[in-house]
Amino acid sequence: MTGVTVSSTSMSPTTHQVWTRTRGLLLALVLIVVAGITMAALRSGDQHGSLDPRSADRNGSRAVAELLKDRGVSTRVVTTLAEATSAAGPGTTLLVAAPDVLTDQQQKTLHAATASSGGRMVLLAAGPASIGALAPGVHTETPAPVSARTPQCTLPAARNAGNADLGGERYIAEAPDTDTCYPSDGLPTLLRIGGPNNGDTVLLGSPDIFYNHRLDKHGNASLALQILGSRTHLVWYLPSLSDSSAAEDSTGGDSASDSTFFDLIPSGWLWGTLQLALAAVLAAIWRARRLGPLVTERLPVAIRASESTEGRARLYRKVNARDRAASALRSATRTRLAPLLGVPPVDAHSPEALLPAVSAHLPTGDRDLKALLFGPAPADGNALIHLADQLDALEREVRTS
Numbered sequence: 001m002t003g004v005t006v007s008s009t010s011m012s013p014t015t016h017q018v019w020t021r022t023r024g025l026l027l028a029l030v031l032i033v034v035a036g037i038t039m040a041a042l043r044s045g046d047q048h049g050s051l052d053p054r055s056a057d058r059n060g061s062r063a064v065a066e067l068l069k070d071r072g073v074s075t076r077v078v079t080t081l082a083e084a085t086s087a088a089g090p091g092t093t094l095l096v097a098a099p100d101v102l103t104d105q106q107q108k109t110l111h112a113a114t115a116s117s118g119g120r121m122v123l124l125a126a127g128p129a130s131i132g133a134l135a136p137g138v139h140t141e142t143p144a145p146v147s148a149r150t151p152q153c154t155l156p157a158a159r160n161a162g163n164a165d166l167g168g169e170r171y172i173a174e175a176p177d178t179d180t181c182y183p184s185d186g187l188p189t190l191l192r193i194g195g196p197n198n199g200d201t202v203l204l205g206s207p208d209i210f211y212n213h214r215l216d217k218h219g220n221a222s223l224a225l226q227i228l229g230s231r232t233h234l235v236w237y238l239p240s241l242s243d244s245s246a247a248e249d250s251t252g253g254d255s256a257s258d259s260t261f262f263d264l265i266p267s268g269w270l271w272g273t274l275q276l277a278l279a280a281v282l283a284a285i286w287r288a289r290r291l292g293p294l295v296t297e298r299l300p301v302a303i304r305a306s307e308s309t310e311g312r313a314r315l316y317r318k319v320n321a322r323d324r325a326a327s328a329l330r331s332a333t334r335t336r337l338a339p340l341l342g343v344p345p346v347d348a349h350s351p352e353a354l355l356p357a358v359s360a361h362l363p364t365g366d367r368d369l370k371a372l373l374f375g376p377a378p379a380d381g382n383a384l385i386h387l388a389d390q391l392d393a394l395e396r397e398v399r400t401s
Contacts, residue, residue, distance in 0.1 A: 058213040090118030107133035118197035144184035153181035157226035161219035168206030323377035
């Protein structure tokens with residue numbers, strides 16, 4: 001049996017329709033991206049040059065560097081381990097701004113170069129990732145919030161400075177020659193460990209006293225100057241990821257290259273992605289919910305058949321569904337012609353049963369009845385209108401003959 005040929009492309013949305021349907025979503029995505037970039041730029045402005053003695057930003061440390069310069073202490077910024085270790089000596093204070101980012105091998109190399117140098121090494125916010133290698137015998141406990149704390153120790157620098165903004169990491173030291181200051185719940189946030197050749201190591205649980213915007217509060221400036229100004233030279237080590245020494249050593253030690261992609265993503269972004277995924281699932285459930293089987297209901301008002309037909313036609317036109325419109329017109333015509341020609345309703349849509357009956361009832365002339373009643377979808381809107389006119393004319397001829 002020859003079926004009706006239906007175009008598979010008439011229901012495909014056009015480029016304009018796709019743009020109309022998706023522009024809202026694209027606009028929302030663009031706004032989210034722009035907002036994210038704006039927030040990142042604003043935040044990066046605050047964090048630019050954090051703990052950098054050349055930076056005048058609020059989290060920079062240019063103020064303390066200028067004060068040290070006035071006291072005759074030279075400040076040199078280094079970004080590689082080789083520069084930091086070569087500068088270690090009895091007349092030098094080596095400040096390590098971010099010891100936790102150093103690899104295990106870098107930490108071992110730095111400790112070996114400074115352990116007996118006779119100078120001072122200052123570690124800022126050294127946590128479990130670095131404390132074992134850079135300050136053997138010292139352990140950390142749960143961090144404490146940064147606040148103004150009292151010295152409660154005999155270290156001259158702390159006693160002269162008085163209250164200072166300290167907190168962060170808290171330390172437990174096993175070595176006897178130590179000074180424990182600015183405690184939080186009994187554990188110090190500033191620790192000084194004596195070393196050979198009159199050298200020492202100073203651990204600060206947080207770097208806040210060196211920030212430009214905190215330097216003028218309490219005794220922060222005094223404490224910072226005394227810790228960093230005990231030697232004539234200050235080497236300010238800002239570890240860099242581009243440092244070649246950060247690569248994995250030949251003995252197979254751990255390094256930053258061992259981190260996976262997910263280890264490099266901040267936890268905040270992971271939680272944000274999880275929340276967005278949960279919101280998307282809930283939205284999908286909300287939009288796809290089915291509360292039970294469909295129930296037919298009577299319309300609250302009577303709708304004329306012409307209005308219903310016109311509404312359906314507009315929907316077909318909106319999506320360019322000429323194939324479905326033509327199929328509906330032909331199906332309705334065949335259904336009405338079948339009883340007029342004596343064809344059973346079950347055979348109304350069979351070309352083998354309907355076409356001979358129409359041909360026997362009417363002179364065919366030059367009309368192609370098969371193309372008219374069972375043909376392909378019209379190519380455009382004008383062809384669809386022409387098809388409707390032909391079907392109306394055919395039905396009138398059958399009724400009047």
